[in-house]
Amino acid sequence: MISTGTEAEAIEQAAVAARSERAGVLKVTVPLPIGVHIVAPVLPRFRERYPKLPSTCASATSSSI
Numbered sequence: 001m002i003s004t005g006t007e008a009e010a011i012e013q014a015a016v017a018a019r020s021e022r023a024g025v026l027k028v029t030v031p032l033p034i035g036v037h038i039v040a041p042v043l044p045r046f047r048e049r050y051p052k053l054p055s056t057c058a059s060a061t062s063s064s065i
Helices: 006-022 032-049
Strands: 026-030 057-058
Touching: 006 032, 026 032, 032 057
Parallel strands: 026 057
Antiparallel strands: none
16 A cells, blocks of 8 residues: 555646646546545645646545546
């Protein structure tokens, strides 16, 4: 299992890599615990960096992802 810090860094690196491409919509669907503990904490910073890029986060069961 990857630590929360490492996963947050991976999300941050993906955001940095996408910096030159500010088009489209970020849609994230994850199991509720991952959304609450990993995605939700970094989403505000992502939105600050990319205020024109719409983003949504939804929770789902693993069978529907």
